[in-house]
Amino acid sequence: MPGVRAFVGLGANLGNRLAQLRAGVRALRGIEGVEVLRTSRLYESAPMYVEDQPRFLNAAVELKTALTPEALFVALKQVEEQSGRDFSAVRNGPRPLDLDLLLYGSEIFDSVLPDGRPLRVPHARMHERAFVLRPLIDLDPGVVPPNSLGLGPESGRNPLTGDAYPVFPAGGERLWRTDDRTHVMGILNVTPDSFSDGGSYDSGVACAVEAALKLVEDGADVVDIGGESTRPGAAEVEGNREIERTGPVIEGLRL
Secondary structure, three states, X not given: OOOEEEEEEEEEOOOOHHHHHHHHXXXXXXXXXXXXXXXXOEEEEOOOOOOOOOXXXXXXXXXXXXXXXXXXXXXXXXXXXXXXXXXXXXXXXOOOOEEEEEEEOOOOEEEEOOOOOEEEEOOOOHHHOHHHHHXXXXXXXXXXXXXXXXXXXXXXXXXXHOOEEEEEEXXXXXXXXXXXXXXXXXXXEOOOOOXXXXXXXXXXXXXXXXXXXHHHHOOOOEEEXXXXXXXXXXXXXXXXXXXXXXXXXXXXXXX
């Protein structure tokens, strides 16, 4: 699809934040004249301007679009409205989904839509916000806003020092921070033919569960329960058989 490269920032701090962002990206894919090219890492950030509210989950999306900046902006606001955002609520307050048009090619816009809403591209405050700049740099480390927004060395400012850090979804609404330490994965093979510990837990599910809990006690953040050997020449195992091997152990750990 021919079009202009644009970047959109996403944020959410109400409800299941990860689910809200995922729904937002799906909605972007459904907009006629918009093609989602890439998504950034996830970041958790402290609220700005109105600080008495939950922390935000943020990301950025790179698009190719045939829409004008005005039409794209309106489409983004429609997605926000569909997510349940209350536009009459306090400015910069909590919201289920926030979509900001950050960059639209190399163009600069400062206008007012027919309904009175202002449209400024590049986004007027992106230079203040680490939660915008870090995801944006994930997508394009060399990106330079067309009006530079005072981000050059001469400005004496480093907007990347703000409270925004990368996180990884770890199941449900749990997030792991990925920049503060190395996360450890323990391996539990419940296969009879693994080259390292095959058959070690043939004595029963309780033995395997005990071994998994010992891995956690020893510092594992996550336990990988393997139901198929990866040793050279090992026979391929059907999915149902893997489930038969791993399922009881997983259920035992949930009790």
